[in-house]
Amino acid sequence: MDTPTEALHRVFGYDSFRAGQQEIIDHVVEGGDALVLMPTGGGKSLCYQIPALVRPGVGVVVSPLIALMQDQVDALTALGVRAGFLNSTQDFDERQRVEAAFLAGELDLLYLAPERLRVETTLRLLAKGEISLFAIDEAHCVSQWGHDFRPDYLALSELHERWPEVPRIALTATATPATHAEIASRLRLEQARHFVASFDRPNIHYRITTKNEPKRQLLDFLRTEHPGEAGIVYCLSRSSVEKIAAFLADNGIAAVPYHAGLDNRTRAAHQARFLREDGLVVVATIAFGMGIDKPDVRFVAHLDLPKSVEGYYQETGRAGRDGLPATAWMAYGLHDVVQHRRLAMEGDDAHRRRQVLHLDAMLALCETVECRRVMLLDYFGQQDSKPCGNCDTCQAPPESWDGTVPAQKVLSTVLRLRRERGQKFGVGQIADILLGKKTAKVLQHGHDSLSVFGVGADLGNTEWHGVVRQLLAQGLLAVESDYGALVLTDASADVLRGQREVRLRRDAPRVARAKTAAKDRPVVELPAAAEPVFERLRAWRAATAKEQGVPAYVIFHDATLREIATLSPSTLAELGTVSGVGENKLAKYGDQVLETLAS
Structure with a gap:
């Protein structure tokens, strides 16, 4: 034994x-x-x-x-x-x-x-x-x-x-x-x-950006940073999954949908393709990914806010299982916060409390100006971690600013609508009132006569949406479950009375990423002479995997092929020293690998 x-x-x-x-x-x-x-x-x-x-x-x-x-x-x-x-x-x-x-x-x-x-x-x-x-x-x-x-x-x-x-x-x-x-x-x-064990996955780069044409943001992310690489895109709804998969396919990216509404045969076929093909993107609900041992998933993207930090951590953890660099990317916006706040208020009291706790932790991760990895590890009880240097907030620290006055303007508008008119509205109407826009809806309800009408001209529409998003995240505003109308919370009064400062994160301006963005990522470089050898080994592996009807990683992981290409062993004994080459694989594939190296 x-x-x-x-x-x-x-x-x-x-x-x-x-x-x-x-x-x-x-x-x-x-x-x-x-x-x-x-x-x-x-x-x-x-x-x-x-x-x-x-x-x-x-x-x-x-x-x-x-x-x-x-x-x-x-x-x-x-x-x-x-x-x-x-x-x-x-x-x-x-x-x-x-x-x-x-x-x-x-x-x-x-x-x-x-x-x-x-x-x-x-x-x-x-x-x-x-x-x-x-x-x-x-x-x-x-x-x-x-x-x-x-x-x-x-x-x-x-x-x-x-x-x-x-x-x-x-x-x-x-x-x-x-x-x-x-x-x-x-x-x-x-x-x-x-x-x-430590929950840290140091090879994963965490990045959360504010939503601004999320489909185009996703497409830009895939084209500039992960062209031709395998990954998973998560959406909350089945219809979003279908639309995003079709959008990516229409734009030249190999992508398939995966959700519970598809028949079993289609789901199985798409999962099998993901496991067996290089460079396929699966657009999925959270039902996809648990237990999939595909080592070369280079990115996980979220186009909707996950319901909890546990869910986010588990889903992003499906990237970079081989230890090589991978990206956890998310586009997050006001609609996500409104939708989740509304859903969190459904169910019995115990369920609501759990949902609110989960959501508060997830929003704190999104809005932090500190290292995201430190916050993640702290959530799982791993405290006293140091800033990682491999997340967006470490590499480009965001500014925070005193948002007390803008917060008071928003809260005062919500309060005046309720007290003076007996009305409640969503963020769009609040922003229009603050900006002094005489829209048909503003004029219909006489909101142009409110004392707060036009007091927010110092900020733009997008900035006011960002203020509301962060007030919701901090619990200084709430959302009614029926219509998504904004209402005050118990904590709002201290802000309105000037007894509480409100610090807000300044959303980074939208900047076009260079086409060479992928080069900015840390990578495990192969010697120049080993690159063509590695590609020959990958081609051999793909053909062997297809012949056997198994995923390519079942033959050898990329990390093993990289080491073989670098060492270029000439005998079975030398090949047997490579990490990931056990007795059975050496006996089964050793001669084929040596022939591929010699070709």
């Missing part, structure tokens, strides 16, 4: 563990329970895969990602790991074959959807075999604080009662201290050892 380090080298082709992995693996190998919080791309999978290879029996992995189980099993099979899955997509014969392999001890890992553990036949099957461990992946799904709450996960607490001697390891990339505590409680892992 291999030691963990031997399995790491022989199977996965790595010489050393990443930070935190070995301690977790040794603990589980020795039979201990573990709750692991580790960022996407941090190497969570190895924390249960290696113990499953080292301990006697089969590692049972509980995963909500039915659509990805085949790809997960294919990736392990390519490494020489004996893996299988049981889910609702299989026919009777397939399930029988996998069950027989499990009972015969011919599997190292078995993937199950959580709902299968509520079926007595599955529990009886597991009782007949030897289980090395239970791994509960995407463990935040058990938390009602999270955005992926899955009731089927609640039954997983029973695993310990049925198999008290089998170690359990629960893993997630997204957990605040409150979510962390809820996972431990619901899965009965309070006595488990808790491992919390």
Whole structure:
């Protein structure tokens, strides 16, 4: 039986563990329970895969990602790991074959959807075999604080009662201290050892910009910074997904939509294309991306404000899993704030409180003048971080200004409409009144006779929208749930009385980005002589992946191909020293790689 380090080298082709992995693996190998919080791309999978290879029996992995189980099993099979899955997509014969392999001890890992553990036949099957461990992946799904709450996960607490001697390891990339505590409680892992890795993803550049023709902003971002590269664009509505995907395709960017309104076949086809093709952009709702192990996603873009920092962190974490530079870009505007404030007021009191807390944290991240990464890490309980130098607020620190007087003008307008006219209006009418515009609506309601009419000529329309957006973000204005009308809050009075200063972030002017913007990003450079070699290796990998019907990264990651191109090994022994080239891949692809290098 291999030691963990031997399995790491022989199977996965790595010489050393990443930070935190070995301690977790040794603990589980020795039979201990573990709750692991580790960022996407941090190497969570190895924390249960290696113990499953080292301990006697089969590692049972509980995963909500039915659509990805085949790809997960294919990736392990390519490494020489004996893996299988049981889910609702299989026919009777397939399930029988996998069950027989499990009972015969011919599997190292078995993937199950959580709902299968509520079926007595599955529990009886597991009782007949030897289980090395239970791994509960995407463990935040058990938390009602999270955005992926899955009731089927609640039954997983029973695993310990049925198999008290089998170690359990629960893993997630997204957990605040409150979510962390809820996972431990619901899965009965309070006595488990808790491992919390750094949530920092230093290779991701975070950038949030104000909306100004968001479709064109997105197109400019893709063309100038990520031409021909794979990425994900998130929108909140299905119709937005369809429109943005069509817009990108019409403008020469390979893009496909993904949302729950598409039929299963179309969704599966688009997901398969994303995994198997280079440079495809998927425009999606939040339903897309969890568990996708595509390492070369170079950007994640948001055209709508995420509902929570947890959601934002998890979605942006799908970029740059290979450790190479990636971008998390968002266009954010007043409409986002109004819409989310209105939605946050729906539901019962407890739900409203949770939604408001989530939204306040997300808005604070958007409006901050401090380092965005420091705010993100602080949200997840990782305090005392230093400014990162790799986010927009670090690289181009925004100005803040005393917005007390403009804030008073806005709040006074809202107050006078309510007191003098018994009326409530949205931001457009407020801005028109302050700017002194005699529109048909202003004249119809006699708003040109208000004392505040025309007192805001010192700012432009866009600037007044920015002031309102930030007052909403700071809780100094609220939005009525029915019509989106602006109303005062309890905190408004202090501002109106001059007892509270209002600091506002100055929105950066819109500047056309140079076509060479991509060169500004830190990149891992290849020697000039290695560039054509790397491209030949990528072409070989693409052809091999297509022939086998698997994603290209299942063959080798880009980082591995870069190292091969740089080292240019001439023997199998030299190739075997490259990170990511394990025994099975060396035997399977070694000769082809050497032939490609020699061509």
